[in-house]
Amino acid sequence: VIQQVYSRIPQHAEILAKELGASGISSVTRIIRDADIYIFAIADDELYKLKEWMFTTSRIVVHTAGSVSRDVLKVLTPQYGVLYPLQTLKKDIGVINGIPFFVDGNSDGIRQQIFDLAKSVSENVQYADDETRRKLHLGAVVVNNFSNYLFALTEQYCKNEGLDFKSLSPLIAEGAMRINSYSPAVLQTGPAFRNDLSTISKQRELLQQYPELLRIYELFTEIIASGQRH
Amino acid sequence: VIQQVYSRIPQHAEILAKELGASGISSVTRIIRDADIYIFAIADDELYKLKEWMFTTSRIVVHTAGSVSRDVLKVLTPQYGVLYPLQTLKKDIGVINGIPFFVDGNSDGIRQQIFDLAKSVSENVQYADDETRRKLHLGAVVVNNFSNYLFALTEQYCKNEGLDFKSLSPLIAEGAMRINSYSPAVLQTGPAFRNDLSTISKQRELLQQYPELLRIYELFTEIIASGQRH
Numbered sequence: 001v002i003q004q005v006y007s008r009i010p011q012h013a014e015i016l017a018k019e020l021g022a023s024g025i026s027s028v029t030r031i032i033r034d035a036d037i038y039i040f041a042i043a044d045d046e047l048y049k050l051k052e053w054m055f056t057t058s059r060i061v062v063h064t065a066g067s068v069s070r071d072v073l074k075v076l077t078p079q080y081g082v083l084y085p086l087q088t089l090k091k092d093i094g095v096i097n098g099i100p101f102f103v104d105g106n107s108d109g110i111r112q113q114i115f116d117l118a119k120s121v122s123e124n125v126q127y128a129d130d131e132t133r134r135k136l137h138l139g140a141v142v143v144n145n146f147s148n149y150l151f152a153l154t155e156q157y158c159k160n161e162g163l164d165f166k167s168l169s170p171l172i173a174e175g176a177m178r179i180n181s182y183s184p185a186v187l188q189t190g191p192a193f194r195n196d197l198s199t200i201s202k203q204r205e206l207l208q209q210y211p212e213l214l215r216i217y218e219l220f221t222e223i224i225a226s227g228q229r230h
Numbered sequence: 231v232i233q234q235v236y237s238r239i240p241q242h243a244e245i246l247a248k249e250l251g252a253s254g255i256s257s258v259t260r261i262i263r264d265a266d267i268y269i270f271a272i273a274d275d276e277l278y279k280l281k282e283w284m285f286t287t288s289r290i291v292v293h294t295a296g297s298v299s300r301d302v303l304k305v306l307t308p309q310y311g312v313l314y315p316l317q318t319l320k321k322d323i324g325v326i327n328g329i330p331f332f333v334d335g336n337s338d339g340i341r342q343q344i345f346d347l348a349k350s351v352s353e354n355v356q357y358a359d360d361e362t363r364r365k366l367h368l369g370a371v372v373v374n375n376f377s378n379y380l381f382a383l384t385e386q387y388c389k390n391e392g393l394d395f396k397s398l399s400p401l402i403a404e405g406a407m408r409i410n411s412y413s414p415a416v417l418q419t420g421p422a423f424r425n426d427l428s429t430i431s432k433q434r435e436l437l438q439q440y441p442e443l444l445r446i447y448e449l450f451t452e453i454i455a456s457g458q459r460h
Contacts, residue, residue, distance in 0.1 A: 067429045145420030146450045147377040152414040176406035184382040190375030199297045203368045
């Protein structure tokens, strides 16, 4: 049972608390002291300033960050760990069950308790120490944040050129689906991969008004084409 | 009814022909002269060398390339056009029905016939002239080929670091799914977007052994972060 939701911004605490049947608070002093587990789903920067919270406990405290050591929680409690979902959880997320969770704890017992908690929301739970989590987080940044940025720049380009970005959705969906059956290494296609210089040169021209896309286009084309040459 | 499948490589022609109940040929002279429509699904470079085929007809000829003008077919026939699927069609493709096809023809009548042909395999068919197709193809290259390359580099990184690339699949699937409901511009997250310098610096360190990923990481981080500043 989730008892309290804290946020510096009272409305934010209220919205989520209401959804969870919990009470929303926005003052650290109102945090109850006897919860089984405290989840700090806060920005990485804030995790490094935890001693300013003046909040200590003997209970389990976890954070949800990929790239932050579990030991950052040491200042609050002797029992701590990590509950890292390999996906940004948002209110409107469809299914939480398949999301991989990577968990850790500062003892076998704590680790097991956090594992069980994660298991109650997702069937896909594994242990991962600080270094493994850091490395996974980097992989997630590349496949998710960077590909999303490609989509965002392309959406802008489509708008400017009078094209419907939605036309590209089936292609994006297919690309995401295929890697379940094939290694992306064998799925590579495109002008750079074929070393199709005439198409590359025409596409660079089309990007003259899009300096960011052009830089990305040139870097990918160079790297993909040079990978083909050796 | 598909009557013949031509490929320079006899086995390739045979494999596809067998699947389609057609006959496979590997000699241009064996191409029958009375088909209603000829589909040239060949490399862009080859399309520019069509007159070497010594094959002319009064029937409709189409090519399937995004970035090649329909007029390249003029040397073969007075009736020509384009049947461009916005996706690489592969044997094992699940559902062809949702794939966007962009069609064109050198007269209203031809265009309509090619449209009808495309409509028989996909409900998602639109007209697009040479320039529109070129622009769409560029968008497809960015969202598909480049994101696939991000996946391929990350798979390699995961292998080297002893991580399971499959852990990232749900994240990739979710990213592809979310853009059906939201503009990618509002979905952007990650260290660069948050201007989280400490994570960025740790991630750059993790990439010291991956020069290609590092260059991509640095370019995306720079562009995403600078977008946040104005």
